[in-house]
Amino acid sequence: ADQPFGARFIHQKTGFTLDLIEVQSVPQAFTWVNSFPVSDKGEPHTQEHLLMGKGNMGRAWAASQSMTLTEATAFTMQWRTCYPFNTRAGLPVFYDEFKLELDALLHADYTDEEIRREVRNFGVSENPATHQLRLEEKGTVYNEMTSSMNKPEWVLFRQIGLDQYGPKHPLSYNSGGEPSGIRQMLPADIRSFHDLHYFLGNMGSIVSLPKGETVASQLAHFDQILNVLEPKKVNRKAESEDTLPRPEPAPAGRVRIVDFPFENEQQPGYVGLAWPA
Secondary structure (H helix, E strand, O other): OOOOOEEEEEOOOOOOEEEEEEOOOOOEEEEEEEOOOOOOOOHHHHHHHHHOOOHHHHHHHHHHHHHOOEEEOOEEOOOEEEEEEEEOOOHHHHHHHHHHHHHHHHOOOOOHHHHHHHHOEEEEEEOOOOOOEEEEEEOHHHHHHHHHHOOHHHHHHHHHHHHHHOOOOOOOOOOOOOHHHHOOOOHHHHHHHHHHHOOHHHEEEEEEEOOOOOHHHHHHHHHHHHHHHOOOOOOOOOOOHHHOOOOOOOOOOOOOOOOOOOOOOOOOOOOOOOOOO
């Protein structure tokens, strides 16, 4: 309708990015964190799992959702980790849930044992026919990525990333985690990753609110929440495209033949084409 319905604001004290738009729907927020991978251990993906429901902070955020008609999810991309939610309980509840979400993301208190169980550990299983016991490698993140990385398109996609950016580049690492890398993950790795990435200046939200408040009133709510959650300035530089190293791609015209497991020779293969980074 040729009328602006949103604007971008930067919180002066913390550097938090707020894209505020007005849509006549339930209040909702799409919160993101710049989370460039630092290895193939899957720190961005593992962090998402832990923050959404582990530790007292994560459990409090998860428990509040059913009581406040809130729907929340999370997913990890190569560049960012995203935490969308919406609530059908109105604006006052939305602000409470927004604060709970950011509080859980910023002030993680999961235990080392929760990290091990979520990432990768060993259990004992029994063969019901022979009653033989065996050690079983397992873990929520490990199981998910082992299943994913056995798919041929994932193997091909993985090689494309290496060819585009070169090994050791943040955008060539597996943000979900290579099974071989996940096995090496230690609690110290995930805690270090959280300290490096999860601060308000490296985060932002796209927030959609219905009519009912002035923009000044909305901004006052967010200002109060952000000031409480991060009262002291964090002296770390936010990640962005400008902080990435230069890609070191494979030579032009190189062709890679990538092996992947198939059950028989009749299944079709895949061809992948990529543009330069």
